[in-house]
Amino acid sequence: MSSDKPVRKAVFPVAGLGTRFLPATKAVPKEMLTVVDRPVIQYVVDEAREAGIEHFVFVTGRNKTVIEDHFDLQVELNDTLEKRGKTDEIRQLESLQPKPGQASFTRQQAPLGLGHAVWCARDIIGDEPFALLLPDMIMQSADSCLSSMVELHKKTGGNIVAVEECDPAETHKYGIIDRGEDVGNGFHINDMVEKPPQGTSPSNLYINGRYILQPEIFKLLENQRTGAGGEIQLTDAMLRLAKTEDFFGFHFQGRTFDCGSKEGFIAANVAFALWRPDMADNVRSEIEKLMAEVKPFERRSTERRG
Ligand code: G1P
Numbered sequence: 001m002s003s004d005k006p007v008r009k010a011v012f013p014v015a016g017l018g019t020r021f022l023p024a025t026k027a028v029p030k031e032m033l034t035v036v037d038r039p040v041i042q043y044v045v046d047e048a049r050e051a052g053i054e055h056f057v058f059v060t061g062r063n064k065t066v067i068e069d070h071f072d073l074q075v076e077l078n079d080t081l082e083k084r085g086k087t088d089e090i091r092q093l094e095s096l097q098p099k100p101g102q103a104s105f106t107r108q109q110a111p112l113g114l115g116h117a118v119w120c121a122r123d124i125i126g127d128e129p130f131a132l133l134l135p136d137m138i139m140q141s142a143d144s145c146l147s148s149m150v151e152l153h154k155k156t157g158g159n160i161v162a163v164e165e166c167d168p169a170e171t172h173k174y175g176i177i178d179r180g181e182d183v184g185n186g187f188h189i190n191d192m193v194e195k196p197p198q199g200t201s202p203s204n205l206y207i208n209g210r211y212i213l214q215p216e217i218f219k220l221l222e223n224q225r226t227g228a229g230g231e232i233q234l235t236d237a238m239l240r241l242a243k244t245e246d247f248f249g250f251h252f253q254g255r256t257f258d259c260g261s262k263e264g265f266i267a268a269n270v271a272f273a274l275w276r277p278d279m280a281d282n283v284r285s286e287i288e289k290l291m292a293e294v295k296p297f298e299r300r301s302t303e304r305r306g
Helices: 038-052 065-070 075-083 086-095 112-119 146-155 168-173 216-222 232-240 263-273 280-293 297-305
Strands: 011-015 055-060 104-107 129-135 137-140 160-164 177-183 184-196 207-211 245-249 257-260
Touching: 011 038, 011 112, 038 055, 038 065, 038 129, 038 137, 038 146, 038 263, 055 065, 075 086, 104 232, 112 216, 112 232, 137 207, 137 263, 146 160, 146 207, 146 232, 146 245, 160 184, 160 232, 168 207, 177 245, 184 232, 207 232, 216 232, 257 263, 263 280
Parallel strands: 011 055, 011 129, 055 104, 160 245
Antiparallel strands: 129 207, 137 257, 160 207, 177 184, 177 207, 184 245
16 A cells, blocks of 8 residues: 655665766766766755755765765865855855755665665665655756656655656666556556667656655565666566556656766756856857867768778
């Protein structure tokens, strides 16, 4: 049975190694790479806070302590800013920081997959529904993705997963759902499959990294067999949960940037700079200049070879 309790806690799985961004991620966690002037993880935590989340649960790993520092009070920095009269900066830092006792950190000791990372948060979450936000994905929209899902959850209860359309050639990279009948702003889910081999995907609606899940998922994850890529997959556990509990989809209509890929990360930097009133004009003119001046390097070298 679905619980009607409100969604108060959010899980952020931040244990991933970030090998796609080496050497940048040799000493710096990929979640701390900056988009404009704040780390990627800050966007995701802010989205959760805006959606009414009160407790932030980070599933970390080795070499990730800087994430914990980022969300802590920096006493020396605050003292220095105060001495210099930088009240705006102090206020900004304060508004981004979880209040005392609002953040928890636990470690995923081995890289066994997203399902295993979520399972590591079970004791901190306890017996209530929770949000799950994958930190690689950051979004732009009028109402944030998680806020809209929390609103939907107030009406439907149960479990909700957000989806978006992707290029049909990319479906093997994601969790994919098969859409059923509409329910208010959401819809029923007929099927879910993690990283379907090319040509077998039931649709091009991919799971975009925002979830509201009931605590019963933990029991299922406990005895979950490995799935795609030899990892314990959350999607496989969700499919099993959907057999006994309400499970809805929510079609997110904003822009999503996959900061787990270099192209997505660069696009996010440009898009978020263009969203900033203090930067938009200058950034736009820099981009226009670059577009006119910089020749595509690859094409030139191919032409030379040909
Ligand atoms: C994970 C999920 C997948 C989802 C994706 C979104 O995959 O398992 O269902 O579509 O995140 O980014 P990963 O990117 O960890 O391979």
